[in-house]
Amino acid sequence: MDALDLARWQFGITTVYHFILVPLTIGLTPLVALMQTFWYRTGKEHWLKLTKFFGKLLIINFALGVATGIVQEFQFGMNWSEYSRMVGDVFGAPLAIEALAAFFLESVFLGLWIFGWNRIPKGLHLAAIWCAAIGVNLSAYWILVANSFMQHPVGAEFNPDTGRAELVNFAALITNPTAVSAFMHVITAAFLTAGTFVTGIAIWWMVRSVRKGDHAQALTVWRPALLFGLVTVIASGLAVGGTGHHQAQLMFEQQPMKMASAEALCETTAGAPFSILTIGRLGSNNCGDTTPILELPGVTSFLATNTFTAELPGVLDLQEEKTELYADQFGTDVEYVPNLMVTYWSFRLMIGFAGFSAALALALLWYLRKDKVLGMPWLATLGLIAIPAPFLANSFGWIFTEMGRQPWVVHPNPASPVDFVYMLTQDGVSTVVSPGTVLASMIGFTLLYGALGVVWYLLMARYTREGVDNRANQMPPSATGAELPMSFVY
Numbered sequence: 001m002d003a004l005d006l007a008r009w010q011f012g013i014t015t016v017y018h019f020i021l022v023p024l025t026i027g028l029t030p031l032v033a034l035m036q037t038f039w040y041r042t043g044k045e046h047w048l049k050l051t052k053f054f055g056k057l058l059i060i061n062f063a064l065g066v067a068t069g070i071v072q073e074f075q076f077g078m079n080w081s082e083y084s085r086m087v088g089d090v091f092g093a094p095l096a097i098e099a100l101a102a103f104f105l106e107s108v109f110l111g112l113w114i115f116g117w118n119r120i121p122k123g124l125h126l127a128a129i130w131c132a133a134i135g136v137n138l139s140a141y142w143i144l145v146a147n148s149f150m151q152h153p154v155g156a157e158f159n160p161d162t163g164r165a166e167l168v169n170f171a172a173l174i175t176n177p178t179a180v181s182a183f184m185h186v187i188t189a190a191f192l193t194a195g196t197f198v199t200g201i202a203i204w205w206m207v208r209s210v211r212k213g214d215h216a217q218a219l220t221v222w223r224p225a226l227l228f229g230l231v232t233v234i235a236s237g238l239a240v241g242g243t244g245h246h247q248a249q250l251m252f253e254q255q256p257m258k259m260a261s262a263e264a265l266c267e268t269t270a271g272a273p274f275s276i277l278t279i280g281r282l283g284s285n286n287c288g289d290t291t292p293i294l295e296l297p298g299v300t301s302f303l304a305t306n307t308f309t310a311e312l313p314g315v316l317d318l319q320e321e322k323t324e325l326y327a328d329q330f331g332t333d334v335e336y337v338p339n340l341m342v343t344y345w346s347f348r349l350m351i352g353f354a355g356f357s358a359a360l361a362l363a364l365l366w367y368l369r370k371d372k373v374l375g376m377p378w379l380a381t382l383g384l385i386a387i388p389a390p391f392l393a394n395s396f397g398w399i400f401t402e403m404g405r406q407p408w409v410v411h412p413n414p415a416s417p418v419d420f421v422y423m424l425t426q427d428g429v430s431t432v433v434s435p436g437t438v439l440a441s442m443i444g445f446t447l448l449y450g451a452l453g454v455v456w457y458l459l460m461a462r463y464t465r466e467g468v469d470n471r472a473n474q475m476p477p478s479a480t481g482a483e484l485p486m487s488f489v490y
Contacts, residue, residue, distance in 0.1 A: 003429055006438040007433075014449070024058075035047050046225075067452065165421045188243050195232030211377075257336060262344060274303070346400035347400045354393040356389030
């Protein structure tokens, strides 16, 4: 393998690992803030217990997310130095703002929240977690602004004297329609992830409490948490579908090759069908190696244009079009078709894993209609199975987004396809970092991240099993009414 392949593998491994943690932080921080708000407004003890219980899990996830995220930006200046040289003037601006403003906002106020129990007034303490929640979501937006420039470059011009893209319109960069659409989809998916996380743990604990005979805790603590998580799952699930539909329509305009590959749509077709199942030779990008098995007629055309009869371009015609357009610059041997198998299946796995959250929500809606508390063991199992599903859906969504953009690291803007603000992935890799160096660092990071993953799981499992009845989650008996600080005990 050459340096390009290794650098892509390294960035893919570190990015997917990091983003497994990100949606939970984005979604769970506002949910914990809401739990504390409910306690602040009502004074009900169970909301305090739930705030501290899920707050601990949030802190563990946040810490591992920070540790794994720092590595990302170093790769831009090392493995991908040619990419950074080309677009650093544009790409660096939102990343700098994210680090200097949003990340410090969330970190500082999360620290105040963690160490501020019983030290600052309740109102200010509540404001701290809300500021952290705002910071987390602002951080996500700035990262998506940077990524969306790679998907749909705006606000920049190519300087032929320096051979670099230069930022000329900051307002256009931060209001990129691709960034706005991606932000709405990512945030709603993060709430779906966090809602499923809360719901899965709550139903597991409810069933456990009922089977241990502790109906009081099941009714007064875990049922409210379950309903809270369930409402979040239903609302965010509907929003994920709507925002995903909007983003897909945008991608049909901006990156038609990605969407044609997602459907294995080889020929330009009027009334393009939606593929339920298409089979082909593993790893092949040849449309002749694909065979559609089950399709829904006209559905892809409807999803793209809101009409069942619209004509959509196929992979073969798009390849011919791109080859002709960029022949003078890149020659005629460039493969503009992304990996069909990865693009096709990552798109479906993204949707499919999200269905576990829907299954959990439907089951709970049915059984909660007649019982105040639930004690069926299979529901606890379903809750545990559903928890990792939206994490995987998010990961496959990003695999689809990034792999479907290939072979571009900065995709051309279809409104101005020859303005040179674009870059092939093969041209973005460093010309001086050797394959051995990349391989050594990739192995090191993979082993380190694997160890961190074990630590993350052990800590999350331990404090989930601990429940809400430990000393730090109890309402203090003191006359002052001062709550005890949140604590981890080793």
